[in-house]
Amino acid sequence: MLLKPAGFTLLELLVVLAIIASASAAVVLSLRDSPQTRLQAEAERVIAVLEASRADARASNTAMRWHADDQGFQVHTLPTTGPAVHNMAWLHKGTQASPVDVLISAEPVQARSRLTLSHDSGASLSIGTDGAAAFKVLP
16 A cells, blocks of 8 residues: 655645735735824824923913924924924925914913824825814814
8 A cells, every 4th residue: 555645745835935925015015104194193293292392381481483394393482592492303204284383372371273284195184272272183
């Protein structure tokens, strides 16, 4: 009686490896951040800086100005003297803010404010405050 060899052939192993490689590539590509997810991360940073600046303005009884440009954003005390209190680069190139200036007063209740972050890809989202509440992402 002849014994049949046990195990897999080389071709079967190569087919299984090709399937695993294809599935892995699909998963890695699907995990990449979308432009909207990138903007959400930027918005969370901007909100944190705006809220910290509100607290600083109230504690020092000094108004501040948040200013954005193509490279990032800064917070300066008013009148502008010396270096920026906060100076941060955008996490992702192509991010822009409109309007580029937001006034942060030393008063407990701020003026109503809305800020739109956009990306070169066309994605955008807005953050804002009604003046009394904290800044948040708006629908």
